[in-house]
Amino acid sequence: MTGGRAIILGRIREALRNNPAPRPHTSHSQSEAAADHNGHAQREWLPKVGETLPERIELFAKISVGLTTEFHQVPTITAARDLLTKIAAESGWKKIGSHSHHDVDALLEGIELPIVRTEKGYAIDDLESCEAGVTGCEVLVAQTGGIMVSVESAGGRALSVLPPHHVVIARTSQMVPDLTAAFAHAKKKYGKQFPSFLSFITGPSRTGDIERILVLGAHGPKRLTVILLD
Amino acid sequence: MATQSADFQTLSRRYTADKGFRAFIQKGMSGYYKKRDLNKANFQDWQGARDLAAEIKYEAINHLDKYLLEFEEKITARGAKVFWAQNAEAARDYILKVARENNVQTIIKSKTMTSEEIHLNDALEERGFGVFESDLGEYIVQLRKEAPFHLVFPAMHLTRGQISDLFQKELGSEATDEPEKLTMIARDVMRRKYCEADMGISGTNFAVAETGMISITENEGNARLTTSLPKIHVALLGIEKVLPKLEDLSLFLPMLATAGAGQTMTCYNTMYAGPRQPGEPDGPEQLHIVLLDNRRTELLADAEQRDSLGCIRCGACLNVCPIFKNVGGYSYGTTYGGPIGSVITPHLRGLKDWKHLSAASSLCGACTEACPVKIDLHHHLLQNRRNGAKSSPNPLEKISFGGFSLMMGHPALYRLAVIFGRIFQPLQSVVNGTILDPLRAWTGSRKFPTLAPQSFHQQWKKDRGGKK
Numbered sequence A: 001m002t003g004g005r006a007i008i009l010g011r012i013r014e015a016l017r018n019n020p021a022p023r024p025h026t027s028h029s030q031s032e033a034a035a036d037h038n039g040h041a042q043r044e045w046l047p048k049v050g051e052t053l054p055e056r057i058e059l060f061a062k063i064s065v066g067l068t069t070e071f072h073q074v075p076t077i078t079a080a081r082d083l084l085t086k087i088a089a090e091s092g093w094k095k096i097g098s099h100s101h102h103d104v105d106a107l108l109e110g111i112e113l114p115i116v117r118t119e120k121g122y123a124i125d126d127l128e129s130c131e132a133g134v135t136g137c138e139v140l141v142a143q144t145g146g147i148m149v150s151v152e153s154a155g156g157r158a159l160s161v162l163p164p165h166h167v168v169i170a171r172t173s174q175m176v177p178d179l180t181a182a183f184a185h186a187k188k189k190y191g192k193q194f195p196s197f198l199s200f201i202t203g204p205s206r207t208g209d210i211e212r213i214l215v216l217g218a219h220g221p222k223r224l225t226v227i228l229l230d
Numbered sequence B: 001m002a003t004q005s006a007d008f009q010t011l012s013r014r015y016t017a018d019k020g021f022r023a024f025i026q027k028g029m030s031g032y033y034k035k036r037d038l039n040k041a042n043f044q045d046w047q048g049a050r051d052l053a054a055e056i057k058y059e060a061i062n063h064l065d066k067y068l069l070e071f072e073e074k075i076t077a078r079g080a081k082v083f084w085a086q087n088a089e090a091a092r093d094y095i096l097k098v099a100r101e102n103n104v105q106t107i108i109k110s111k112t113m114t115s116e117e118i119h120l121n122d123a124l125e126e127r128g129f130g131v132f133e134s135d136l137g138e139y140i141v142q143l144r145k146e147a148p149f150h151l152v153f154p155a156m157h158l159t160r161g162q163i164s165d166l167f168q169k170e171l172g173s174e175a176t177d178e179p180e181k182l183t184m185i186a187r188d189v190m191r192r193k194y195c196e197a198d199m200g201i202s203g204t205n206f207a208v209a210e211t212g213m214i215s216i217t218e219n220e221g222n223a224r225l226t227t228s229l230p231k232i233h234v235a236l237l238g239i240e241k242v243l244p245k246l247e248d249l250s251l252f253l254p255m256l257a258t259a260g261a262g263q264t265m266t267c268y269n270t271m272y273a274g275p276r277q278p279g280e281p282d283g284p285e286q287l288h289i290v291l292l293d294n295r296r297t298e299l300l301a302d303a304e305q306r307d308s309l310g311c312i313r314c315g316a317c318l319n320v321c322p323i324f325k326n327v328g329g330y331s332y333g334t335t336y337g338g339p340i341g342s343v344i345t346p347h348l349r350g351l352k353d354w355k356h357l358s359a360a361s362s363l364c365g366a367c368t369e370a371c372p373v374k375i376d377l378h379h380h381l382l383q384n385r386r387n388g389a390k391s392s393p394n395p396l397e398k399i400s401f402g403g404f405s406l407m408m409g410h411p412a413l414y415r416l417a418v419i420f421g422r423i424f425q426p427l428q429s430v431v432n433g434t435i436l437d438p439l440r441a442w443t444g445s446r447k448f449p450t451l452a453p454q455s456f457h458q459q460w461k462k463d464r465g466g467k468k
């Protein structure tokens, strides 16, 4: 059952046939850029990103402050583990969600808490009652302070959004300048076999629906921690 | 006379007279203006970005058949079902059918204006399905049995006190005046719903032809939960929302965030390429895309106003519109309010009943300037006025403009009119603004300026003439 497919397509073609619309009034000559869509044209207009890795990390850190993302740069995996242990103790975690992933596994080594693993399926209530979800990611985006996650790098769709605290571990090699580069990364890695879920997470969940006043943790995590491993 | 037009007048009068309400809306907007400007300034060139966005939308809309087919092919290959709905009824029937066939009981929804457009909630509730809006603002207006006030901020017209009262009454919660606590009450209610619901319904901000994805933008995380936990995901998608390439999102996502809410990026921007794929741990087993025409093709056929299909529903034109800020979202009586609503509603729901909306504009052009995809909004309002006058001419208007142009074209007549004006003005001032006043449409809320005893022309003749 495809409904009115033929009719709608017919109406679209009829509407467009011999009936050109005036081109948008643009001050720059952009037609070519729009036509070949290489994705690089927009870099000229979007917010600027530094050329070097330290500049990019600095930008990511700066935007994180505004977003209330808790950003930590650590020198070693041991330091990352110490940090996580400290956060777990302070926040009184009793159970965490996680998934099988090289860096996540290394981070959680020695953590003495029950872990709900999602990669092979899980009970929703079991994950819902976790205090935190610990995941990896695809890339970090310097331009927006964002984290790109996917099914594979974040243990499915829900692990990074259902528990009230999301902890992400990433390496400096995963820092990319902008969204264009993040998409290029995904295309290169997955070719035509994209995962069914790809998402940019930019700060903890928020709402301004009551008197336009910012409240964190609307439905997703109230806290977002990014641990960047040198 | 169209009742819609009368309703607009009544409601807009009432809202405009409410100073407290206007101050409240203004206050809500002021934070937005500040953040929006800061974020715009962060762009290397906001105008350049708008140009490119307009060009990409031009390409997409003017080759809509091609990109829709590409999108359909790609996402179908990933196991999604695409249903082409000609109108609201077809869309509703299809969704009801899917719900029935899968023995659905509880439905959770994330924000979608398209579902308001097709009145989906009523249809589902009438047939006994439990339907819950998960976006906080939408949930609040759902509990109040109201429509969203604004495209992006559905409950911005309500104070925390009103929301607290509502929650006390409907949910039995404690009174509080803290937005944080109110948010947490809704969060707790919704947590249970996500886990129980067997169908999730979402809107779609963009569809990507190249990769067969739908992209959903949100701040709360409710759309992500809606599309992760229930076993069926239904996504409503207006046919105009398709973009050619995945990378196009790297322009549109930050622009939508900046124009819409003054953010660098909205908190969650998620791309879905089908339902759960083999080997994936969660996500819905079924993904249904309901591709909705509902007279969008009429707008497409109007080449002059076709660009208005490029709208990304950011709400920026509402936020800057002096009319919207005074009359509020409910006066319009439409799903899509503000300038963009006034432009497209006559196309989507008939010029005859909705042409009055094109007069709800000062033609200041603030909307056009705010629009991230450069829709020529205020000119389209003028075109709608022209189309409205053409399709149902007003004889009185015709006579008065005929008389006006006759007068302006003949100096002698003009002078005569001025003389009459001076004679009748004292009489007019007696009845000024009352029911006896022939000019009361104008003088009802304004003072008529006093005509000078001598016109400039007369003065010039007298003074300069004397010196010659």
Ligand code: SF4
Binding pocket: B259, B310, B311, B312, B313, B314, B315, B316, B317, B318, B340, B367, B370, B371, B372, B373, B374, B375, B377
């Ligand atoms: S018309 Fe432009 S400014 Fe208004 S909602 Fe649509 S995209 Fe935003």
